[in-house]
Amino acid sequence: MPDVHPDVDIVTVNYNTGQLLTECVTSAFAAGARNVVVVDNASVDGSIEHLEASVKLPGLVIIRNAKNLGYSTACNIGLKNSSAATVLFLNPDALLSRQALTSMLEALYSASDVGMVGGLLRNLDGSEQAGGRRALPTPGSAFINAFRLSFLTKKIPHFVADFNQHGEPLPAGNIKVEAISGACMLAKREVMTDVGNWDENYFLHCEDLDLCMRLKQKNWSILFVPSASVTHSKGVSSQKRPIFVEWHKHRGMLRFYKKFFRRQYPSLVWYLVVLSVWIRFASVSCVILLRSGRPD
Numbered sequence: 433m434p435d436v437h438p439d440v441d442i443v444t445v446n447y448n449t450g451q452l453l454t455e456c457v458t459s460a461f462a463a464g465a466r467n468v469v470v471v472d473n474a475s476v477d478g479s480i481e482h483l484e485a486s487v488k489l490p491g492l493v494i495i496r497n498a499k500n501l502g503y504s505t506a507c508n509i510g511l512k513n514s515s516a517a518t519v520l521f522l523n524p525d526a527l528l529s530r531q532a533l534t535s536m537l538e539a540l541y542s543a544s545d546v547g548m549v550g551g552l553l554r555n556l557d558g559s560e561q562a563g564g565r566r567a568l569p570t571p572g573s574a575f576i577n578a579f580r581l582s583f584l585t586k587k588i589p590h591f592v593a594d595f596n597q598h599g600e601p602l603p604a605g606n607i608k609v610e611a612i613s614g615a616c617m618l619a620k621r622e623v624m625t626d627v628g629n630w631d632e633n634y635f636l637h638c639e640d641l642d643l644c645m646r647l648k649q650k651n652w653s654i655l656f657v658p659s660a661s662v663t664h665s666k667g668v669s670s671q672k673r674p675i676f677v678e679w680h681k682h683r684g685m686l687r688f689y690k691k692f693f694r695r696q697y698p699s700l701v702w703y704l705v706v707l708s709v710w711i712r713f714a715s716v717s718c719v720i721l722l723r724s725g726r727p728d
Contacts, residue, residue: 522615
């Protein structure tokens with residue numbers, strides 16, 4: 433079993449996550465982390481002040497950015513200010529169970545080709561959350577997921593497939609997957625050196641898929657570890673600016689597709705992909721606006 437204490441730094445990027453940030457950091461230390469690097473993207477909700485008043489441990493490092501630099505850039509800042517051979521990127525609204533870090537470390541060092549692992553993301557009700565285990569999306573599979581056409585995967589599985597796998601039975605042990613969620617990513621530092629840092633051209637969303645794709649291209653394996661339970665209060669900070677978040681989510685989708693799939697598609701098909709992404713953004717934005725205008 434790897435020694436959890438001296439060899440793992442946890443990096444968490446905070447933006448107006450409230451007291452959940454303190455709970456996240458507390459759970460990280462309780463799970464065995466020695467160092468936790470919190471990179472704050474100019475929060476104004478008192479979350480950093482609450483953390484400073486609540487957690488008095490020498491392993492806590494807080495870095496304050498003057499403005500919101502985005503998730504990828506902040507992750508790179510945290511990575512630069514860490515030194516351990518293993519780094520866990522953990523969302524500030526995620527809580528590690530007591531054995532989660534140990535289970536992930538065992539999986540990460542179970543074979544030399546394993547470069548990154550992720551835990552079992554759970555909703556507050558204990559159910560499995562989408563994103564913890566998935567295939568790398570193609571424009572086609574993302575279209576199926578975005579427009580809720582998953583029923584087609586049962587009728588014509590050879591032509592369309594949903595990239596999320598949380599609807600499948602939970603495996604008994606660790607399994608190889610193409611992608612995990614940026615909410616909980618434990619990686620070897622040598623892997624980050626090999627594939628490169630987080631792509632800072634993503635502001636929010638899809639940067640985790642980008643990183644997983646680059647691991648695949650370098651022949652590193654990614655494992656999903658069902659014994660590592662992580663409770664994730666998804667979207668806490670994004671609820672206050674939903675259209676802003678959706679804009680960057682859809683922009684991230686297009687960057688991901690363009691970066692890895694553009695050359696595989698004829699121009700006409702590519703333009704249809706771009707059009708469908710922005711149609712979906714417009715549709716989602718309209719729904720958000722209509723819901724926000726409803727009386728309580």
